[in-house]
Amino acid sequence: MKPVIALVGRPNVGKSTLFNRLTKTRDAIVADFAGLTRDRHYGDGRLGDRDFIVVDTGGFEPDSTTGIVKEMAKQTRQAVAEADVVVFVVDIRLGLSAQDQDIARYLRTANKRILLAVNKAEGMSDSPLLGEFHELGLGEPHPISSAHGQGIRSLLEAALEPFDKTEEEFGAGPQEDGVIRLAVAGRPNVGKSTLINTWLGEERLVAFDMPGTTRDAIAVDFERHGQKFKLIDTAGLRRKGKVFEAIEKFSVVKTLQAISDANVVLLLVDATQGVSEQDAHIAGYVLDSGRAVVIAVNKWDAIDSYQREQLQRSIEQRLAFLKFAPILNISALKRQGLGPLWDALASAYSSAFKKMTTPVLTRLIQEATQHQTPKRIGAFRPKMRYAHQGGMNPPIVVIHGNSLEGITDVYKRYLEGRIRDHYKLVGTPLKIELRSSKNPFDEKGD
Numbered sequence: 001m002k003p004v005i006a007l008v009g010r011p012n013v014g015k016s017t018l019f020n021r022l023t024k025t026r027d028a029i030v031a032d033f034a035g036l037t038r039d040r041h042y043g044d045g046r047l048g049d050r051d052f053i054v055v056d057t058g059g060f061e062p063d064s065t066t067g068i069v070k071e072m073a074k075q076t077r078q079a080v081a082e083a084d085v086v087v088f089v090v091d092i093r094l095g096l097s098a099q100d101q102d103i104a105r106y107l108r109t110a111n112k113r114i115l116l117a118v119n120k121a122e123g124m125s126d127s128p129l130l131g132e133f134h135e136l137g138l139g140e141p142h143p144i145s146s147a148h149g150q151g152i153r154s155l156l157e158a159a160l161e162p163f164d165k166t167e168e169e170f171g172a173g174p175q176e177d178g179v180i181r182l183a184v185a186g187r188p189n190v191g192k193s194t195l196i197n198t199w200l201g202e203e204r205l206v207a208f209d210m211p212g213t214t215r216d217a218i219a220v221d222f223e224r225h226g227q228k229f230k231l232i233d234t235a236g237l238r239r240k241g242k243v244f245e246a247i248e249k250f251s252v253v254k255t256l257q258a259i260s261d262a263n264v265v266l267l268l269v270d271a272t273q274g275v276s277e278q279d280a281h282i283a284g285y286v287l288d289s290g291r292a293v294v295i296a297v298n299k300w301d302a303i304d305s306y307q308r309e310q311l312q313r314s315i316e317q318r319l320a321f322l323k324f325a326p327i328l329n330i331s332a333l334k335r336q337g338l339g340p341l342w343d344a345l346a347s348a349y350s351s352a353f354k355k356m357t358t359p360v361l362t363r364l365i366q367e368a369t370q371h372q373t374p375k376r377i378g379a380f381r382p383k384m385r386y387a388h389q390g391g392m393n394p395p396i397v398v399i400h401g402n403s404l405e406g407i408t409d410v411y412k413r414y415l416e417g418r419i420r421d422h423y424k425l426v427g428t429p430l431k432i433e434l435r436s437s438k439n440p441f442d443e444k445g446d
Ligand SMILES: Nc1nc2c(ncn2[C@@H]2O[C@H](COP(=O)(O)OP(=O)(O)OP(=O)(O)O)[C@@H](O)[C@H]2O)c(=O)[nH]1
Pocket: 009, 010, 011, 012, 013, 014, 015, 016, 017, 018, 057, 058, 059, 119, 120, 121, 122, 144, 145, 146, 147, 148
């Protein structure tokens, strides 16, 4: 599982700036789409080949007892509880404050790995001002400048140090071993546990590991018609373990971790509620992850035909950015639509791991160009030469050529459509990467 880093500190010390710096290195699979709501409090980060999740918290005032401030403190506590590492951010220009002392006192009791980041320290890495932060009793202060990107790498290295190298901690990444790693995501009450209990009542349960610690995900292995599945970290089953009774019902962190450990995500939407803001958020995380997706509208039995029509339209609109995902209507309670759902999950998995050869991909892009030439931008017309597969789950197609920076998003989508049609890809995003030869003059004339 990806380690989780929570950023904590009083308002205005630069947490959001640090968050943006830690998360912007990851390139999102697609650009902005209408309807895609991104949550600025959770993001994916990467250091070398190590992935992690960053959680930004509102300004933290541990003793506040009222209104919105109290709510912020509650969310911060949850973020700390779910984190593997807490980065406590302070401001060197304002110096150590009583509030910092309060936060430090709270953090020392939280029983977590804590790193102290002294922000706004550009050009001050040797400053004697750093010394006073030792008082917090949280170890060596790390001088950083979030705004200027100084000291960030060594802070991250220290943060991720306990997770070094063990592949398990970072998730083995997408694997194709015939076992479909499946995460069921959806907001509380959508019917996750009903669906899972229905499945597990009907299919052959192979193994069920109760987690030993909060870091372990629950994984349930089962088989259907000879196809092996591994169900990852399901909220409904978690409820039965008495160890976890105190955990919030819905956790973004757990959802993000489960999504990144999965090959295929089943996104459940509640037919009686429509697509909520929270559904759109979860869908946004799924999109960013690059995982295969199937959308199932549960409780289909509970709405009438007029509502069904309305709902279908609103799903198509609000989740338009997941239009590669098939949408199925099911009733977990009445056991309806479950056969087609299995088929959709299996097709999404095989699409995500589709093998695409260089000759076929190259032929596809050549045919696409013959059919519709990319527009000339400036002096050069983009010229695609060949394409090969660069990854799976999601499938990545890398196209090589000249002046490819001139290829527009519209043209990219056109190429994507042609590749999708040829390979009959359903339920998986497809990523296209363009690599231009450095100097178009070098190959002029051919
Ligand atoms: N000089 C300097 N200023 C910084 C640095 N990082 C952030 N700032 C500035 O500090 C101010 C607060 O930054 P934010 O990132 O919004 O702080 P925050 O802790 O997220 O604040 P809240 O959203 O109120 O919790 C902004 O004006 C930033 O430009 C830094 O490394 N150096």
